[in-house]
Each structure stands twice: as structure tokens, then as C-alpha cells.
Amino acid sequence: MLNTVTKSAVIGSGTMGVGIAQVLIHGGIPTVLYDLSEEQARKAKETLIKRFSRLVEKGKMSEVEKDKALGRLQVTTDIRQVYRVGVIIEAVPENIEMKQSIFKELEENCPDDTLFATNTSSLSVTEIAGVLKRPSRLAGLHFFNPAPLMPLVEIIKGTDTSKETIHLLQQFVTQIGKTAVICQDTPGFIVNRIARPFYNEALRIEKDNIASVEKIDRILKIIGGFKMGPFELQDLIGIDVNFATTKTVHNSFYGESRFRPQYQQERMVQAKRLGRKTGGGFYRYESS
Numbered sequence: 659m660l661n662t663v664t665k666s667a668v669i670g671s672g673t674m675g676v677g678i679a680q681v682l683i684h685g686g687i688p689t690v691l692y693d694l695s696e697e698q699a700r701k702a703k704e705t706l707i708k709r710f711s712r713l714v715e716k717g718k719m720s721e722v723e724k725d726k727a728l729g730r731l732q733v734t735t736d737i738r739q740v741y742r743v744g745v746i747i748e749a750v751p752e753n754i755e756m757k758q759s760i761f762k763e764l765e766e767n768c769p770d771d772t773l774f775a776t777n778t779s780s781l782s783v784t785e786i787a788g789v790l791k792r793p794s795r796l797a798g799l800h801f802f803n804p805a806p807l808m809p810l811v812e813i814i815k816g817t818d819t820s821k822e823t824i825h826l827l828q829q830f831v832t833q834i835g836k837t838a839v840i841c842q843d844t845p846g847f848i849v850n851r852i853a854r855p856f857y858n859e860a861l862r863i864e865k866d867n868i869a870s871v872e873k874i875d876r877i878l879k880i881i882g883g884f885k886m887g888p889f890e891l892q893d894l895i896g897i898d899v900n901f902a903t904t905k906t907v908h909n910s911f912y913g914e915s916r917f918r919p920q921y922q923q924e925r926m927v928q929a930k931r932l933g934r935k936t937g938g939g940f941y942r943y944e945s946s
């Protein structure tokens with residue numbers, strides 16, 4: 659098996675898939691970005707062209723570098739285009755059956771040494787890999803949002819993930835200029851587990867009328883040194899995405915009360931106040 663990845667693929671061109679593809683092509687790796695939806699694939703390509711053009715405008719890269727990066731991108735709705743690459747990163751919605759069926763199909767069609775990675779935030783990597791004949795080739799590769807800006811990537815070792823898979827993914831993460839942390843397949847891994855009380859306690863404080871949304875965010879930024887407060891961050895991530903992660907972590911810990919979700923989030927999801935993507939969540943957003 660090669661020690662450096664010469665070609666990669668990303669499955670799913672939504673929020674995370676586009677960001678991950680940007681990191682990869684910027685990092686010099688030719689990448690196939692696949693989506694089921696023609697519309698999503700078209701939007702993804704436009705987004706990447708815009709993002710690289712903005713980097714040129716800001717003086718962060720030259721026109722030649724931009725063209726080279728975009729030259730490494732292949733956007734497709736033909737799944738067969740991803741079969742011959744070194745690493746495939748799946749970034750489709752947080753649905754276990756969907757992820758399992760994608761990896762089953764990939765296993766039937768890819769060479770034995772292709773590495774499989776899932777960007778799941780909270781599902782069990784072991785359970786995703788459980789449908790494979792060779793689960794040793796699959797690990798979690800958890801990028802954070804926005805992927806181009808966030809330096810950390812969690813590499814998650816499922817029960818049957820081989821040492822070689824982890825080692826090669828570690829090299830891959832270094833190759834694309836990110837910092838890897840290896841963690842075991844436990845609910846929420848490291849970052850999302852630590853983040854649950856961050857959101858939940860903020861929601862409790864607000865519910866108990868101790869402080870407003872704005873005040874809690876302000877205090878955590880000024881005193882805690884966080885770049886964003888817990889409510890701003892929920893609006894960025896999506897209240898629905900955040901709520902789903904909290905529910906999964908809570909269930910995975912067999913209902914441990916410290917991870918219990920808060921009903922305000924559920925009401926907001928029901929009202930479709932999902933944060934930035936719907937123009938309003940804990941705050942209002944003019945442009946959406």
C-alpha cells in the first residue's frame with residue numbers, strides 16, 4: 659500500500675463534503691466529489707469556484723494556484739468514478755442505514771486496499787463497519803465545521819479497525835495539513851462529548867432565566883476565550899444537527915442524565931428555526 663494518497667474521493671457534497679473537498683484539493687490531492695443529486699453537485703462546484711476566487715481576491719493564493727487546485731477537482735453524480743482512489747471519505751446525512759449501504763456498495767467495487775472513512779459526528783464507527791466483510795479498512799475521519807478553517811481531525815478507531823488503517827489515515831491527515839487526534843469509538847468521540855455539556859448547560863441557564871442568550875455567549879467569549887458562544891455555534895452548526903447529536907450521545911450513554919437534551923432545541927426544530935441556514939435560530943440573520 660502507498661504511504662501517500664495520490665487520489666481521494668468524497669461522498670456527499672453538502673456542508674461537510676464541500677469543505678472536505680476544498681481541503682483536499684488545496685492540499686494537492688486530486689479528488690472526486692460525488693453526490694446523488696445533480697443539483698447539489700452543481701452547487702458544490704459553484705461554491706468551490708467562488709471560495710477559491712475569494713482566496714485569490716484576499717491575496718491568500720495566486721490565480722495559478724487557484725487554477726491548479728480547481729484542476730484537481732472532479733464533481734460527479736456517477737458513483738463509478740470513486741472506485742479507483744486511495745481514500746474515500748463519506749459525508750452523507752447522519753443516517754446509519756444510508757452510510758452502511760454506501761460502504762457495502764463500495765466494498766463490492768473497490769480494490770481491497772482502498773481506505774474507507776466516515777465523517778459521522780456521533781454514530782458508532784464499529785456499527786457502520788459491521789456490514790463489511792473487511793471492517794478493518796474503515797475508520798472515522800471526523801472533520802469539524804467549517805472544514806477548511808478547523809485544524810483538528812479526529813481519527814476514530816472502530817473495534818475492528820486495523821492499526822495499518824489508522825496509521826495510513828494519520829499520514830493522510832498530516833499530508834492535507836491538519837492535526838490528527840486518535841480516539842476510540844465511544845459516544846461523541848472526544849470533541850462532541852465535551853461539547854454536549856457546553857450546549858446543554860447554556861440552554862439550562864437560559865431556561866432558568868439566569869442569563870440571556872446574548873449574555874451567555876458574551877461571557878464565554880470574553881472570559882472563556884471561545885471564538886463563538888454556545889448559541890452562536892448552535893446557529894452555525896444547525897439546531898437540528900446539534901439536537902440530533904445530543905440525542906444520539908444521550909441514548910448511547912443509556913440515558914445518562916448529564917447528556918439529556920433540552921426541550922428548547924426540540925421546539926426550535928419543530929418550528930424550523932434551525933439557525934443560519936433558515937435565517938433564524940437563537941439569532942436572526944438578514945441575508946438568508
Ligand SMILES: NC(=O)c1ccc[n+]([C@@H]2O[C@H](COP(=O)([O-])OP(=O)(O)OC[C@H]3O[C@@H](n4cnc5c(N)ncnc54)[C@H](O)[C@@H]3O)[C@@H](O)[C@H]2O)c1
Pocket residue numbers: 669670671672673674675692693694695698748749750751752753756760777778779780801802803895899
Ligand atoms: N454539519 C456539521 O456541522 C457537521 C460537522 C461534522 C460532521 N458532520 C457529519 O458529516 C456528515 C454530513 O453532514 P452535512 O452537514 O454535510 O450534511 P448535508 O445534509 O449538508 O449534506 C449531505 C449531502 O449528502 C448527499 N447525499 C444524500 N444521500 C446520498 C447518497 N446516498 N450518496 C451520495 N450523496 C448523498 C446530499 O445530497 C447532500 O448533498 C454527517 O454524518 C454529519 O453528522 C456534520
